[in-house]
Amino acid sequence: MSEIIATTPGLYPLPDWAKDDLPEQKGRQKDDLIDGTESEELSAIYREVREELIDRQIEAGLDRVVEGQGRWDDMLAHPLAVSESVETRGIVRYYNNNNFYREPVVTDALEPTGDVASEVTAATEYTDESVQAALPGPYSLADLATDEHYGDSADFLSAIAEFLAGEADALPEVETLFLLEPSLVENPPDDGTDERASEAVDTVASAVPADVVVYPYWGALEEKVYAHLLDADIDAVGFDLVSDHDANVYNAGEYGTTDDVALGIVDGQNTLVESPEELRERIDWFDDRTHGDFDRVYATANTGLFYLPVNRFEEKLDALGALTTEVTA
Template structure:
């Protein structure tokens, strides 16, 4: 029988009370972020905010708990932005929206950091036995968001990013699922040859963990060749943004098949309109009706994108809607 799992791609909005407390964070030196040398006030605010977002997931009975990535001020670029071998320079638009990040420029070898693993360890303690979900940028997206001034070659740089993320993921504590977020596969689709390298890089990072791995692109649908090559990676599920593009995502599955598990982005991570749980469940049924498969082993119900765009109260309502939708889907399947 299919298991329905409510979850998110992480990168949550800050609780309202924390925004003022952390408003000066952008001016902090990256060394402070890496070493934990933030001021006592900043460190305490992050600890309390992390607890808030984990409590919110537990209170809504979300099936998988993420750390929230509240320190990721540079969003998916964060693992590089806090690295000693990286200089953060000018402000760059984050894809095609009104969010921005500091450009990470790689100037030396990308050795092990452990920043994300430390966050995940803390989240695991707070989650207290709940199914823990890790979140990382996928290697292609992280390379796309960064600038290379050290490796000197596009292929070598992607390999270096994959090596870096592999080592970071290998240090993770025990967790149930890893979401690799790959919006660049849609927004800046790899060309011929690069699509194969991107798939191999994803496979490399996925192999570092003893957990189910979901590659979650968003803001549209993958080009056909990119999708076909992604299926060559040893991953458990591909994510589909059914908010931004239904037709092309359905076509890819109909034409090329799918993994045994699937991640469905059915709630809008950028829109404050909160979906009705029954409507989300009905969308699952509608998608099934269009596909040549009778069932998936696991269906992840999630927002299509990160939720840091949302007001905190709306974010909490989205969590509750996803959790209830998964419960309704489980009841119907039974």
Template sequence: MTELVATTPGLYPLPDWAKDELSDLKGHQKTDLISGEEGGAIAETYEQVRAELIELQQSAGLDRIGEGQARWDDNLAHPLAVHENVETRGIVRYYDNNNFYREPVVTGELTADGDVAAELAAAAEQTDDLQAVLPGPYTLAELATDEHYGTEAEFLEAVAEFLATEAAEFPAHETLLLAEPSLVTNPPGDGLDAQVSEAVDAVAGAVDSDVVVQPFYGALEEKVYAHLLDADVEAVGFDLVSDHETNVYNAQEYGTTDSVGLGVVDGQNTLVEEPETVRERFDWFDEQVPASTFERAYLTSNTELFYLPVNKATEKLETLATAADLEEVEA
């Protein structure tokens, strides 16, 4: 039997009240939200948002509860954007959409700073089903500019070590989701594609939890996918919304990990899927990979949810939870 687990890649939309309040508090400007330096009122607002987002996930019935990443103004670039040895410079488009982030430029050694761990420690007080979220090492390296380490390979190794030291400080958690959209949008070339597996291993080895590597915005190139399967993780994911055919081809041709992450709800479209539709997407994938004996399938949105209005994001959480609770599935 395949266990179905409802979850998301995090990065939830801010509630309207929080947008207004934070806009006023920040003087309508983006600020360097280095951990512990936000100021009392801003920090308190983020604490309230975190509590609200966790309650939202719990009420929807998700099996894994994320912190919500309300402070991540720079999206997946956040862990570097708040680092003391990183300068944030110009505004850069976030993948192929109308969202933007500040370019993080690494100017010194990437030492651990405990920023994400502090967020998760606060979240752990509200749930025993905690899911940590980090950008994957390749994605974080691709979102940044290196002015310290030198080569692309050296920088990827440094970013992986940084994420590993960060993850080692996390409180107890059930799952660590590594979001790796850049593996799809700007795939690594020869040599670096093999190093990506080693980089993921470095991060996964730092935690005592189930690690899910979730690409999105399409499907991985064959060679990239094959190398990623060498990583010591529980699950490698597939974006079945953006490109189901190529993702299924990869699974058929190269196999899968023991468990899988499946992007079965559209994180960028306000149309809310029916739970039965979501289960049909899982069933279809399962039927197309007949040799599969998935221990677990993580049912998730195919991208982060910050693109959506709060009410639509909430409805999609409920859809995922309901889909996972429909009749049990034989692998």
């Protein structure tokens, strides 16, 4: 039987009390972070948010604890939004939903900031549990950004990959790194770009000793994109079984998988809370149809969880935690 690891892709909703305390501060976050002048008031709020999110994951019994990304106002664009080489401009819709981020426009050569590493390092101070880091994947980050410096799409993707590799290299010791790649589904690369996208993932994955999980979501990868992704030196590929279980199981059965897989079995955008038994059935369904005999299954939400009300978010953490503490007991 596969080892089941209960975890999440991160991107958590802020606690209700923090939403009341932060509005006056949030507009200054990017400039404050770049100048190194993040106010003590703002820093204190985010420290408390981080500790609360970590404590809640431990209480739920998750096997991998994430920092929670409470500071990521621009969601997956955050690592660029805090860079001195990037201007944040107008508000852009985040894929096809009602969330928004500031457009990151790259105006100079990118250099790693260490911002995400500092967050994850801070997370390790609150727990002795296994810590998991999350970064946007290189293709998705390039897709969400605008290039006004490199001038060529292939060069820009390569620069984004090197930037993220530097961010990954600066991470403290973690068990796993999730690279979140929804753009591979939402705006799939064309011929040639699909191979470069795989190479970009490989660049980031090679920068860390941790197990690397590439996690597309909001559907299934096109067949050629999926096949190229398997060429990257990664430990696990993800399947969003909530958005499109049939196409995902087809890819796995037709083209094979990595030895480990990540299965999106909790709906990160729907308030209906799944039972641990339902989650286990979804894992068994995938396993039966792929005959994968996987070494490890990362049981996770199909998307980030910031779409959910806090109470439903917490209940879904509990369901995931119970998957490995109750159902498999």
